[in-house]
Amino acid sequence: MHIHKFEKIWLIFGVATLLVFLSVIGVSAFYLGNQPPSCLATINPEQVDTQAPFDKPGLNKVEGKEWDYELVFVASAFNYTPGEVEVPLGAKVKVLATTKDVVHGFNVAGTNINMMLEPGYISEFVTTFDKPGEFLIVCNEYCGAGHHLMSSMIKVVE
């Protein structure tokens, strides 16, 4: 099979770029810890309200962990509990969320806090809230007739 000289150059250049690119995202993921939310913990979706930490939705201070607070959300068609929450500026927070019924999304709009909530699973993501202001949480996975009405609000305050 004959490959034109220019095509060889083009492919070598392309593959080299690709390797650099994959190394960058690999280092970011495995060395810097920028992994997508991939929590493996499970939960009985029919008993969410009675199981820790989902029996206490909202912002809870924690001690002796890598983060200062746990921000707990329970999703069900078509709302989040809490419907609004204040977070102190600069707080390092572990966001934990799950759903009681169908699949929902959990996206703090315009940020990289973006995860799927699936019945039976817990989703979590650790982040630092370093910008003050109001951040809208939207459900970004279709969950039924009221899907576009499903939202919450994080207020990052000093």
Add this chain to the structure above:
Amino acid sequence: MNAFTEKVNKIDRRDAKLGMAHFYVAFIGLFLGGMAGLLQTLVRSGQFTLPAGIGYYQLLTLHGVVLALVMTTFFIMGFQFMAVSRTAGTLTNKQRKTAWVGFWLMTIGTVMAAVMILLSEASVLYTFYAPLQAHALFYVGLTLVIVGSWTGGGAIIMAYVGWRKKHPGQPSPLLTFMALVNTLMWIVATIGVASTVLFQLLPWSLGLVERVDVAISRTLFWYFGHPLVYFWLLPAYMAWYVIVPKIIGGKIFSDSLARLSFILFLLFSIPVGLHHQLVEPGIDPAWKFLQVILTFMVIVPSLMTAFSLFATFETFGRSQGATGLFGWLKKLPWGDARFLIPFIGMLSFIPGGAGGIINASNQMNQVVHNTIWVTGHFHLTVATAVILTFFGISYWLIPHLTGRILTKAMNKLAILQGILWAIGMTFMSGAMHAAGLLGAPRRSAFSEYGGAAQAAEWIPYQIAQAVGGSILFIAIILVIYIFINLAFFAPKGEEEFPVGEAANTAEKAPMILENWKLWLGIVVLLIAFAYTIPFIDLIENAPIGSKGYKLW
């Protein structure tokens, strides 16, 4: 027309009928789906409410199912039958009969699914994620569409095998080879969606089992969902590699490399579905990353494709006396819709492909996942690159099959259609990309989200989407008008089915490229490698399953 005037390279009339049957369904689907698309953009602008109890999500289910699943599959099956019939010879009666059985299975399935959507029994969107539960007949309908496409795929495999038997030791005709690759990929890929529908969703919707494992169902869906997009794309590549060179009067840059790139697509389309599940719980991030790497392997055949297309264009331009770095561009037949429309598609694939790289990269995915950015992305890829190429194909294939010609007037209208599409899509897709970066969610009716300031920023973009959507709908009306003209009213005559020749006919494609035991073996190994452990994890750690919900 009598048999006397029939030329060798004209598709047999009986095969032509088979092709047209597929195209009728595809274009009816295009019209219905386009109408739904227009209404969606209008609703999302906030200026319009749907009449008569039609639900937004019912409409969106219709749009997704009819365009992404039905219109594409019918067009592709029809086109592949015609490509095989043209290059490997008229189908045998047995092959044709098999193809017809497939057509009717798909059609019955489509009608069943559509009726369930219209009755508001299946507003689950075209991805039908459990535990939202549609009517059992919706799942039965989808199963029939898949089984029908397998039956049609069987006819293509039979035709390929028949040709190889008659021509031992020879590489198969390029278009037939490509149609076969796409068929094999489709069969391997649809096993995933067929498994979840048949073994999980159908028994569950019938009440035979109470609960369904949501994560496994989604993973099986996406095992199919990513190769689905290559199933759309490869027929467009067939046209770009083989047909467009002939239309411009040039040659195929390299027959062997075209085949090699199709084989690479076959290998790397399937073991990558987890890149749609990057932000899902229950799947180890190391396995996600592995599939991200496999995903990016398709960059290699994509670069090969881009090179060979532009090499064909440049070589042709220079053979016509073009000079300078870009002089060859002037020599291309810009006034020929059969070239221009697919060419616009190729251009749109440049930002489309770049967006795809963003979507698939581990971390950036988190910024755009399930925002309207994603919708903007696939309206550039499938709803522009692919669909414009399909339109470009139709403008010679339909008259070829009906024994008519594409007149100058229709050619002009087709060019106008392509330009309108490009303008409309620039508005719609551009605004979707921009709003997505601001966080606007996809699959959402108009909402002010309780007066949130962020949501207010999205509204101007939604109005831009409605402007784009309206222009696109005008383009769809033009397509339908041209289709009807070419099917029923255009003057009788002979429109060519263009099939390009390789620049270097002396070079025979290596026979190893037709060694399906080898390639399918590697496909199976790659899939086993990428999916075995994630599936074992999902099964071993499975939470209690979910009951069905009907929340619409």
